[in-house]
Amino acid sequence: MRDGKKELRIGLVLTGIILGLALLSLFYTPYNYNAMDKTARSLAPSLKHLFGTDSYGRDIFSRAIFGSRYTLLVALSTVGSCTVIASVLGLVSGYVGGLPDEIIMRIIDAISSFPDILIALMVVTVLNLGQFTIVVALCITFVPSFTRIVRTATLQYKNAEFVKNLRVFGVSDLRILLVHIFPNTFPLLLSTIVIGLSNAILAEAAMSYLGLGIQPPIPSWGRMLQEAQTIVYTAPWAAVCPGIMIVVTIVGLNCIGEGLRKLYL
Amino acid sequence: MKYFLRKTLILVLTVFLISVLTFIAFHIIPGDPAGLILGTNATEEQLEALREQLGTNRPLSEQYTSWISGFVKGDFGTSIRYRMPVSELLKGRLPVTLALGLISLVIILLFGIPLGILAARKRGTWVESVIHFLTILGISVPNFFLCILLMWIFGMVLHFFTPGEYISYTKNLPGFFRSLFWPALSIAIPQTAILTKYIRTAMLEELDEDYVRTARGKGAGETWILYLHVLKNAIVAVVPLIGMIVASVLSGSIIIEQVYGIPGMGKLLIGAVTSRDFPLTQTLVIYITVLIVITNFLVDIAIQLIDPRIRLGGKS
């Protein structure tokens, strides 16, 4: 069974490629991501168009790498904000226990079994922050699972002897929680964040599939897939490219997550 | 017995919390059901008449209280969009989603568990690396991309099935299951990968436990240990995750039903939400949540049955 290091390396390579492409798209994309060229409709992948063109003659490769920036940005900001909120909730409900723990957990249960499409719709209509409304929506759907993980980690450390020791030192609960217990959850948090990133990308793709994700004209992988489904019979490559980009990114992230988990836990 | 009492109390509490959340959601999302039915050309009088008829001109809180009182008595109200009792609508839909869920669950368990065991048994060999790679791949593929692939390859090219064709169970049962098989597969593949991964990790962790060392000391072979000792402990470790897998199967079915055009509760939910059909959405959300919470309930009971430490409590 490959040990953590090898997996970590594979993961870094794959994610590196995607990040490289995303950074490349900042300066140069073979074609403008939204330039429609009537004459070049649904061309097969060729040297001119690495991944071919869609039904409106737009270069799929340029759109994929241009879109990757936003998809990754959405994923990062979702997981970032979600980690902050979930850590606070998880630490409090894990450490304090009793009534606040019960309340937080009941709310968490409620949100987690709430269909995410309804949450997304609610958020998208209430606040229109442009590209980032979807971040808020995804964040709400992700907080439950993150909180549960942080809570279990906190519970595990809450009864550790060094916490008892610190309490005997007279160290305040808050300081024990933030300075001592929280850093110990980092390895677990790290691999959860990486797995969370891949789930965020999947969720953003699903949301934009329903028209709620990143808004046009900025291409997002999910919407490219949806549009590609219409022309899958004559131009199947239109679906393949964004699909591969998603799969490669998520395989990369999962490998990093697995690798980290093996090396640190 | 006290344990179940507490669990049912939590069930009711969670479901109530969900219905309040749905109420708030509908409070916030704009949209007038009557307008959506009559379209842009309707005159004001027509809209007023329809709102009166549907009862959507009453304040939302009143609609909610009337719906709740009805719900408690078992009457789920009439759907605004389809103008027929919600319970009748669900009668046709629940079996479809349940069947879809069941088939995908069967696939998940039928493939997930043996693959997980095989990966654990053949740890260190190429078999485990292949399975490991497949699981990572399985987890990474978005399920609607999977749908497109399945529909294109197996539907169009190989003609294994006719995408978009749904045979109702009232007409012919085998046809019904056949038309549900492929959507179930697209839900099942990512979840199977997850289950395989969890079972493999659980079994590897159990293999490091002391009781395995004791068993080896007795002269038990690897396979004997794997099936008689480790498997049972791994199952106990994995059972709680089954609850999570069922939850994602249910939420996954919402999009899959939309893509394959399967008339299940998921497709109905999307329709209900976009057409602001408050009673129908409320009931559907409750149904789906109750399904999820009941699964967790069953999972808890399953754990009780398998794990004597919980069933029999502390030292005698």
Added chain:
Amino acid sequence: MEKNKISTRDILRVEHVNNYYSKGGLGILKKAERNQVLHDVSLTIGNDEFFGLVGESGCGKSTLANAILGLIPFEGTIEVAGHRHRDTDRKEFTRHIQAVFQDPLSALNPRKTIGETMREPLRAHNVGTRQEQEQMAARMLETVGLDASYADRYPRELSGGQRQRVCIGAALMLQPELIIADEAVSALDVSVGSQILNLFNTIDVERDFSMLFISHNLNVVYYLCDRIAVMYKGYIVEQGTADAVYNHSGHPYTRLLLSAIPDMEEANDREKELLEKFKDPVPGACVYYHRCPYANAHCHKKPDLVNIAAKGEPEHLVRCCMPTLFDPESLAEPAHLPGASLRKEPL
């Protein structure tokens, strides 16, 4: 190096402490059964005195330690250097009492360096500036026999014995009047454990502090402590000077402990029969009734502590319906005790 210890004032006073813990309670739904752990425990420790507490696992010695440290609720009064839990806030209380726990590995935060952990108590009570704290930590490392450079190391880089020294150093940072050592040497190899015992003695010479030394090993307690109490199932069954309890133990359970501890003497007869006779427990009887080889009709009531020391001698309490004086050498028939009721005649 016989320490001439004279206790002038009481550092720790524990009076009639009872403690209950509820098991299997489900909040409001199900009434939790209340199991009593500590039964009317009272003991006092003078200043600059090492007090040993011995008992097998589950006898409540750690519960008592936690109660004294204020980590768990209890009934009865506990006073540390004149401070009671209820009226002093937790932080002020911790200035007077510190603790050293059994497993050195889990007693130190793996993610913090030794220096940071040692400075925690000072930071909590904001004693001195950061540099001063670092110097105090460095000096303390030396006093506990470690090089000052260990301050930047992480716990996992140290051996069990070194980690325990760090814990002791940390406990002494605030110069507490009382230290509770809960099985401080049990997890260590014998040779490393003895280094720690030596450390306790050397530190005791430099600064006077009292210690409640908890262990399941009567030999170690006898070696280190001035007075010893033996606990069994939440009761203190015997309490007195180390010599009295160890060499002239008055309670069958203490005798059992003494005979059970494997030592290196030439066992006179290989088959030294253990002083135990199992029988069905009698409700309301002495807590040790079902194992006591000498139990008889007298023992059907709950005994309380009786002082069997001769006049003028320091107090030697035994919780037994028939307190007798055993000569540890001869395991034969117990000798009479002047003034105590003779065992033979039924009362």
Added chain:
Amino acid sequence: MSGNILQIRDLTLSVSERDGSMATAVDHISFDVREGEILGIVGESGCGKSLTVMALMGLLRDDVKATDGQILFQGEDLLKISPLRRREISGKDMSIIYQEPMTSLNPLIRIEKQVAEPLRLHGKVSKEEMHKKALDLLTEVGIQDPEACLKAYPHQLSGGMRQRVMIAMASICSPRILLADEPTTALDVTTQAHVLDLLKRINREYGTTIVFISHDLGVINRICDRVIVMYAGRIVETGTCRDILDAPCHEYTRGLIRSIPTRDRKGEELPCIPGRVPSVEDPKEPCPFAPRCLRALEICHKEAPACVRIDEDHTACCHLC
């Protein structure tokens, strides 16, 4: 000298480190186990005593390899035999009990099935017979209510009872040799005394040879006939209990005995061994104890000490003996 049931010749065990290199944890140790005796192996944590016993049972972890030496048992070298043959011996002719009774039993399976498992593994035995044998064994090891215990699950038993179940499990096929890896360390002192008596009784009544591992010289003295003192993967002294305790020759053994707080040393400064046990990665010294030995000579740092026979049954590997 009754026949030797087990001969270990130049056994060397190496642990593969993270960076791939192999560090020797047990360095060419040789000793014999005589039929019917209780042989003690004493040493501080990290001296390789557990690894040695694991090697005897063929239960070495994946990252530990036996790189040299032989283990002769009933005419076979246990390091060379096929895994199948190895499994036939384990549990039938040679069995083992461990230190942690709390985790050594499968929490989900009733006691009866686990105790009777060796019977099922090593021979066709009917269900009733298995039940009866298990019942006898449990009574034999001194469990008050064996019938209820058979039906119970591990978490329902106390530490002491579980260790007795382990002993019953290990001796149900009446093995010729029983390895015990610190079986009483986790127990209370009174329970420990009972378990030690039990082991002695099994040795006396059934003639089972026992290899008893401990870090506590007191326990060794109470149960063992002969004892081997190990330090940093090497045997430093072998002899009868009395020889080792009354007239220890090797400086390490003496240091060990001196540092025990016995009755007569109350309050005195306990002489103890300076420094700390070398870890597996540290470079190998000719005499591993030399750096910490107070009476170390020049030669100790240069040449590996030969094992000298001091008395009829007492050898020590030190230049001074």
Added chain:
Amino acid sequence: MKKKILAMLITAVMAVSLAACGGGGGNGTESDTFIYGMAGEITDFDPFSSGGTANSRYVTFNIFEGLVKVSTDGTVKPAVAQNVDVNEDATVYTFTLRDGIKFHNGSEVTMDDVLYSVQKAVDGGLTGYDEIASFEATDDKTLVVTLSRTDAGFLDYFTQAIIPAGSDDNGEMLLAPIGTGPYMFGEYEVAQQVTLKKFDEYWGEGGSIGEIVVKFLSDQNAQLTSFQSGAIDGFGGYGEMGEQINEENATITQTLSNMSQVLALNNAVKPFDDVRVRQAVALAVDSHDVLDTINYGIGQVVGSPVPPALTKYYMPELEDQYAKDNDAALALLKDAGYPDGFTFTVRVPSNYPVHVHCAEKIVSQLAEVGIDMKIEQVDFGTWYEKVYKGRDYEATMISVDGSTISPTAFLARYVSDSKSNFMNFSSAAYDEAYAKALNATDEASQIEAFKAVQQILADECPGVFIEDIGSLTVYTKQFEGYNSYPLTAMDFTAVHKAE
């Protein structure tokens, strides 16, 4: 043990393959059924409420018939009424009932049924019925309707369905419609499909296919997938879908969707309150480029809300009033005070992918003149509430269809005080011209008046009228025949087996 796992795996693989290959071959079209795939859902069939929406007309158009009926050339011809005559100032309309015409339930149509239906329309407040002063049956064969004012185009409103008397007192019509049309209502599987049966005793020449199944599909992708796999025999969609069908095994009929797509600008919101800015946007948008790129040229560029199907009123000259001219646009922007352009957001309903794609095309066109258009997709419910009724938007893209074939259905919206004037367009000149057109007595003057109205609208340019998106009706090779009407409707009588 090993065997146990292998056995489990083998049974699993067998179960999979067994279930998989059983599914070959869709349900080949039996002899006399035509399955039509529709993107969307019909939830009820009441002609007096939702029956009028575009979606449900696929079915209600074939079930119900009014006193008069729309014909393919955009004019109205008698149906339930035998003939109609109108007095010279178009204030009194007299209908004579056709004899021998039957309802689906077999009963003959009587004057009571007609009176009941008209009364229901008046009570329901349907468009146009507020103009009726009174109506009564002079005898059991003739109905006289007098209007409160002259309206030459009033006949278009009488295409409203005629239903049996008392048949819809408490909404039975919703799920069990009875009319006089060529097809009867068969069975309805909620949100799944509805089946229509051929009405043999239909007075006119009915359809040739015995059974029509209208299947409700979620979106255009589902339509394409089902058509390719043979699950449906025909469907209606946009231009871009035509590319996906290969010509050999399908007959494609190209028609117009009879609604004009508009980039509506909220005239009440800066900067669109300034007509010069609106004209600049119109100039910057190149309708031809949008039509050719997004809809593969299928459809027609328009310059006014009135679609080309209304041949009499359509004005082709408006198509190029705002032909692409960046310089003119920049000039207009400069003197409107926006020399380097501005930014605005277009809110597009997400369930119409064609509008979203057109918006993406327009983004690059507007960028050429420095206008930065952001797109925001909203679900239809939110669009209807916030944009259409709440008028809380800067710009939106939608195709607005007319409920009847009269020009008023397309132009009434732009009168200042009209309830459905969601663009907040107000121009006195337009109101006055529109009122004049309404009162035009004879048809010639009405046409001329309505053209003047459209010219004013084009000049004031409330929004950019882009194109009438072409729609395709695609059948499998076995079927052909399609009647196109000036409003979105599906006439199944036209469908027949190909020779």
